[in-house]
Amino acid sequence: MIDQIAGILSNIGLETVAGTVQDSLIPLAILAIGSALTGGLPLLTSPLFEFSLNKVFILSLFFLHPQNPTVYFALGSILAGAALRRMISGREFWRYMVTGITMVALLKYAPALYQRFQPGVQDQVAIVSVLPVLIFIEIIINAAFLKKGSDFTMLSGVVLISYIAAIPLSIMSLIMVTNEGIPGAVLAFAGLTGFSFLGRSINRKHVWNTQRIREISSQDRLATRLMESSSYGEFLAILQGNLFKHSGSSIRALTKSSGSFDWVLWSPDEQFGLDESSINGTFPAKGEFTGNFIANNIYGTALGLSEARDMIILFSGPEQNILQSMPGSLLENLVLLLDHTWEAVGHSLRSERSFLAAAVTLARLADSKDDYTHGHSLRVAGLSCSLGRSLHLSPENIQILRVAAILHDIGKLAIPAAILTKRGLLTRKEREIVEAHPVEGARIVSGLSGYEEVTRIIRSHHERLDGKGYPDGLCNGDIPFMARIVAVADTYDAITSDRSYHSISASESALEAIRKETGSKFDSRIVSALEAILSNETVSMA
Numbered sequence: 395m396i397d398q399i400a401g402i403l404s405n406i407g408l409e410t411v412a413g414t415v416q417d418s419l420i421p422l423a424i425l426a427i428g429s430a431l432t433g434g435l436p437l438l439t440s441p442l443f444e445f446s447l448n449k450v451f452i453l454s455l456f457f458l459h460p461q462n463p464t465v466y467f468a469l470g471s472i473l474a475g476a477a478l479r480r481m482i483s484g485r486e487f488w489r490y491m492v493t494g495i496t497m498v499a500l501l502k503y504a505p506a507l508y509q510r511f512q513p514g515v516q517d518q519v520a521i522v523s524v525l526p527v528l529i530f531i532e533i534i535i536n537a538a539f540l541k542k543g544s545d546f547t548m549l550s551g552v553v554l555i556s557y558i559a560a561i562p563l564s565i566m567s568l569i570m571v572t573n574e575g576i577p578g579a580v581l582a583f584a585g586l587t588g589f590s591f592l593g594r595s596i597n598r599k600h601v602w603n604t605q606r607i608r609e610i611s612s613q614d615r616l617a618t619r620l621m622e623s624s625s626y627g628e629f630l631a632i633l634q635g636n637l638f639k640h641s642g643s644s645i646r647a648l649t650k651s652s653g654s655f656d657w658v659l660w661s662p663d664e665q666f667g668l669d670e671s672s673i674n675g676t677f678p679a680k681g682e683f684t685g686n687f688i689a690n691n692i693y694g695t696a697l698g699l700s701e702a703r704d705m706i707i708l709f710s711g712p713e714q715n716i717l718q719s720m721p722g723s724l725l726e727n728l729v730l731l732l733d734h735t736w737e738a739v740g741h742s743l744r745s746e747r748s749f750l751a752a753a754v755t756l757a758r759l760a761d762s763k764d765d766y767t768h769g770h771s772l773r774v775a776g777l778s779c780s781l782g783r784s785l786h787l788s789p790e791n792i793q794i795l796r797v798a799a800i801l802h803d804i805g806k807l808a809i810p811a812a813i814l815t816k817r818g819l820l821t822r823k824e825r826e827i828v829e830a831h832p833v834e835g836a837r838i839v840s841g842l843s844g845y846e847e848v849t850r851i852i853r854s855h856h857e858r859l860d861g862k863g864y865p866d867g868l869c870n871g872d873i874p875f876m877a878r879i880v881a882v883a884d885t886y887d888a889i890t891s892d893r894s895y896h897s898i899s900a901s902e903s904a905l906e907a908i909r910k911e912t913g914s915k916f917d918s919r920i921v922s923a924l925e926a927i928l929s930n931e932t933v934s935m936a
């Protein structure tokens with residue numbers, strides 16, 4: 395029966411298909427199509443790795459039956475599946491196809507050519523011998539499709555590593571398929587797909603981080619623009635224009651009023667006094683949001699900006715769900731940014747606002763010198779102000795604290811980026827340079843009259859209560875209280891943002907590390923205030 399079918403198929407010119415009935419090529423071909431459809435093996439962080447899983451199958455097929463024409467049937471399946479997937483995703487179709495077809499052609503003809511010069515060499519040995527040529531040509535093809543400005547050294551490394559991964563994997567899957575047949579193929583497929591998904595999730599995390607950094611930088615630019623607005627109306631108009639694409643979406647703010655009304659509702663072009671009765675919905679705490687919030691018949695999602703629940707931003711219209719789709723850390727940054735900038739607009743002196751705007755821009759510059767500290771200064775400022783408020787500092791002092799915390803690492807502008815981003819231990823000389831940043835920062839700000847307190851805080855934010863800090867080795871009460879606040883906030887943020895995600899355990903371990911140094915490095919009153927703030931957050935998260 396099988397022979398008859400094979401005969402019919404060969405009669406109509408499909409000899410290549412007929413051959414598959416007799417050997418283990420069927421499981422391999424199924425496996426290959428599956429691999430092409432689920433998408434290659436994007437190991438580590440490069441999309442170039444995606445070809446590797448298919449490489450595994452192409453190599454397996456050639457090792458198995460170098461001379462069998464049915465190999466080309468299986469390869470056709472791989473390429474067709476891959477082309478289909480690439481067409482759907484619309485990415486790099488031509489680079490993929492040219493690499494695939496060239497590779498197959500080379501695998502077919504290069505070993506034969508090699509055998510002409512070295513007669514009697516086994517097929518499999520010939521394939522392995524021509525692999526270096528294959529790798530070289532693949533690097534050339536990829537380079538030809540490479541976007542301008544991409545890194546050629548990285549690309550060559552990626553292609554090489556993908557072969558190093560592909561060769562043992564192909565030999566393994568080959569052994570499984572030849573020994574176990576279809577069950578072996580299923581097992582190999584499961585293992586390789588799992589491997590592929592692992593690679594993909596790593597890849598996605600990388601892409602997400604890059605995107606996050608880009609978005610945070612654009613948020614900092616937004617901060618500068620927001621702070622320069624001369625009224626709350628202008629503030630809301632700028633925010634609306636930046637966050638929303640749809641003209642039907644709008645942003646309003648609701649703040650507690652000290653006048654004859656309970657609340658003030660601000661919109662880009664007007665403001666109303668509102669009584670409690672015209673508001674319907676739960677006021678969210680800082681960083682939280684509540685849907686179905688209604689104020690003066692305006693329906694939307696409310697974002698809380700203060701722990702006291704007396705300030706919210708109301709998003710309405712078709713894009714009001716923007717908050718739900720925002721990753722947690724981005725939302726956190728947005729809340730900090732809006733909190734700082736709204737308060738800055740409230741300050742009547744335009745010069746002060748411009749100063750804050752410039753401060754944020756400078757802090758952004760200092761942060762961007764170090765890969766790991768994006769958004770660090772604004773977060774430290776947010777936490778410092780919360781600490782300051784819970785320690786009952788006056789509004790004037792909170793404002794000083796805010797500026798000092800935003801600018802605390804400004805001295806890093808004077809440190810070469812190569813030292814700031816260096817992995818591993820610093821030499822003594824390098825450490826001295828890094829430890830000069832509080833002095834440098836103070837020097838940068840010291841020229842501004844009226845910012846003497848800010849200058850002192852910046853200079854002393856790395857001092858320790860036991861006198862072992864730098865640059866002056868001050869003890870206990872000699873260290874400005876607000877500098878001690880910045881020190882705690884700085885350490886807390888450095889530990890929690892050391893991970894690519896925020897979790898309760900990260901904040902727990904940061905708190906644990908800070909507790910250990912209470913009394914020797916940190917002020918116990920400030921640590922208690924931090925504990926209180928964090929336990930409030932945990933309660934409100936539960």
Ligand SMILES: [Fe+2]
Pocket residue numbers: 802803831855856884
């Ligand atoms: Fe610092």
